[in-house]
Amino acid sequence: MHYLRIARLLGILLLVLAACMATSLVWTIALDDYASTLAFLASAGITAACGGALWFPGRQSVGTLLRSDAIVLVTMSWLLLGAFGGLPYLFDGAFTNPADAYFEAVSGFTTTGSTVMVEIADHSHGLHWWRALTHWLGGMGIIVLFVAIFPQLGVGGKFLFKSEVPGPITEGLKPKIKQTASTLWWIYVSLTLIETLVLWALGMTLHEAITHAFATMATGGFSTRNGSVGEFDSASIDIVITAFMLIAGINFSLFYEVMRGRARRALVDRELLAYLFIIASTTLVITASIWGMDARHASLFDSIRYSAFQVVAVLTTTGFGTDDFALYPPLPQLLLIFMMFSGGMAGSTAGGMKIVRFLVLGKAIYAEVYKIFRPQSVMSIRLGHSVISPDTVSAILAFFALGIFTFVIASLYLTFLGCDVLTATTAVAATLFNIGPGLGLVGPTQNFAFLPTTGKVVLSVCMILGRLEFMTVFVLLLPDFWRRA
Numbered sequence: 001m002h003y004l005r006i007a008r009l010l011g012i013l014l015l016v017l018a019a020c021m022a023t024s025l026v027w028t029i030a031l032d033d034y035a036s037t038l039a040f041l042a043s044a045g046i047t048a049a050c051g052g053a054l055w056f057p058g059r060q061s062v063g064t065l066l067r068s069d070a071i072v073l074v075t076m077s078w079l080l081l082g083a084f085g086g087l088p089y090l091f092d093g094a095f096t097n098p099a100d101a102y103f104e105a106v107s108g109f110t111t112t113g114s115t116v117m118v119e120i121a122d123h124s125h126g127l128h129w130w131r132a133l134t135h136w137l138g139g140m141g142i143i144v145l146f147v148a149i150f151p152q153l154g155v156g157g158k159f160l161f162k163s164e165v166p167g168p169i170t171e172g173l174k175p176k177i178k179q180t181a182s183t184l185w186w187i188y189v190s191l192t193l194i195e196t197l198v199l200w201a202l203g204m205t206l207h208e209a210i211t212h213a214f215a216t217m218a219t220g221g222f223s224t225r226n227g228s229v230g231e232f233d234s235a236s237i238d239i240v241i242t243a244f245m246l247i248a249g250i251n252f253s254l255f256y257e258v259m260r261g262r263a264r265r266a267l268v269d270r271e272l273l274a275y276l277f278i279i280a281s282t283t284l285v286i287t288a289s290i291w292g293m294d295a296r297h298a299s300l301f302d303s304i305r306y307s308a309f310q311v312v313a314v315l316t317t318t319g320f321g322t323d324d325f326a327l328y329p330p331l332p333q334l335l336l337i338f339m340m341f342s343g344g345m346a347g348s349t350a351g352g353m354k355i356v357r358f359l360v361l362g363k364a365i366y367a368e369v370y371k372i373f374r375p376q377s378v379m380s381i382r383l384g385h386s387v388i389s390p391d392t393v394s395a396i397l398a399f400f401a402l403g404i405f406t407f408v409i410a411s412l413y414l415t416f417l418g419c420d421v422l423t424a425t426t427a428v429a430a431t432l433f434n435i436g437p438g439l440g441l442v443g444p445t446q447n448f449a450f451l452p453t454t455g456k457v458v459l460s461v462c463m464i465l466g467r468l469e470f471m472t473v474f475v476l477l478l479p480d481f482w483r484r485a
Contacts, residue, residue, distance in 0.1 A: 004058035005065065006073050011055025013077055017084055018048035020133060024088070024126035027207065036124040039091035047084045068481065074472050078464045082106040085134055092127050099453040099460075106460045108134030110467040111349060113221030113319035113436030114427075116449040116456065121226050125207055131222045132211035138467075139218025139248075139349040140188045187255050188349075192217045195244045202236050216244045219349045221319030221436045228444075230322035235305055238322055242309050249275065249316035249344030270384045271345050271356045278355070279315060282339065283308045286332040293329075310336065316344045317351035319436020326443040333439065337426065340435045351434025351466060353403065357396050359383060364393050395471075402470040407432055410462055417455050427451075432462040 021044040028036040065073070085108065086101030088094075095101045100116045107114045108131055117123070192213050199209035208224055215222045225231040229241055254266040266272070286307035290297045297303045306323040313320045314336045325336055343352010360383060367379045381388040407428055414424035419441070426438030427448065437444040448456065465473055475481055 001068050006069055007054045008058030009073055011051045014047050014051025018044045024129045027129050028126040031125055033124050036092050036126040040088055040126055042091050043087035071472055081109045088130050094123055099456045103456045103460050106463050109138035110434050110463040111135050111138050111218045111220040112431055112434040112463045114431055115447050118449050128211055128224045132214040135218040135220030135222055136214035140185055184252050187252055198240050216241055217248050219248045219316045219318040228321040238305055238309050242312050245312045245316045245318045249348050249350040251345040251347035253347050274355050275345050279311055282335055283311045289329050289332045315339045317435040321444040324445050326439055340429050360388055360396055410458055413458055414455055417452055431459040432466045434466050
């Protein structure tokens, strides 16, 4: 294993992070916020100094990354992003407990959107900018940005790319991973810019338009308002954000297909059709359940508006809210809980287990049932025109097993800390699959601030595990990995 090479890249990561922190100074200086200016100068300075200390010893260690190098680099990167990304929260006075700062930073970078902030609107413009920026960087993946910049990462670069664009089937858009990463970032930036301009035109301030566009395209859900998007009380804003959340939950490679004039190929994608069907059917069911429930849902238009927003926000794991779905009847609540686990499409910025995994799992179950009465039959598992390899099926089964195992252990620990079953299970689901809100005490109008420090640490680990889809982290627990590295 090339430790100096890993240290060099971790150092560069922290230097990039420091530069990103420094962008908050645009807002603090413009608004004459002296205290926040000092806070971000200190945060960026410490991060840059530590980055330089890591980079300097390995500055001459340039070359191809091994797969083992990439595994260590990815996991260490996410641990460091949480630690240094939390500094502005401590220095700007948002938190005094480092566990709170770490939780908030990890929630941002993993685009989970869970928060331990109680009075969100009370914080500085600089800190709101940083919260939203952590979302946006984590959405497409700051490590994918690395891959786009560094052409010499080799085999390890391909692994880095796959770890940041989650899903069991990650098809390359271009022959080279570097070109693929650059294309994804170009699409991501363009969509963010378009949404920013539309939200600004609809009455948001420029600061709010940018921060909400960052959170939407990253499917993160951090808002500058205590009442999230619902506080704007604008049907137009709700519709625009719903549309862009839906877009962000789509595999970005399909946008590239459309750009290449292959719209027909993109539109018949099996996962996309399933994704759109889930959104449409669930919206209809929830609309029927809440229409006329109270004065807020008296009209059909408002019922559709609120149900569609909540459905897309939960399925894409964005976590924005315009309605308290904890007050919905049992059926809509249960549907939304199921959708928390599902998530959006592979290759999108959405969290969750990904729809494609459930499609493949369903076909694998069908094949096994079919073999009961025709054991000699040989069936290939297909998704559209693609044949799913046995290795991919095994990886999907292992993913589900690790997800269930982690979910059970973390839920048991939260109940040990005194949480009720609904709060504990949905808090773990919300963080493990990067969703944001749960139910009970962590519902869409609540937060995670009440949890003990150890509970926040466990949920922070859950967010990282979910973002890296388990395997990358769990492989580090194998003694054989370190013996062979």
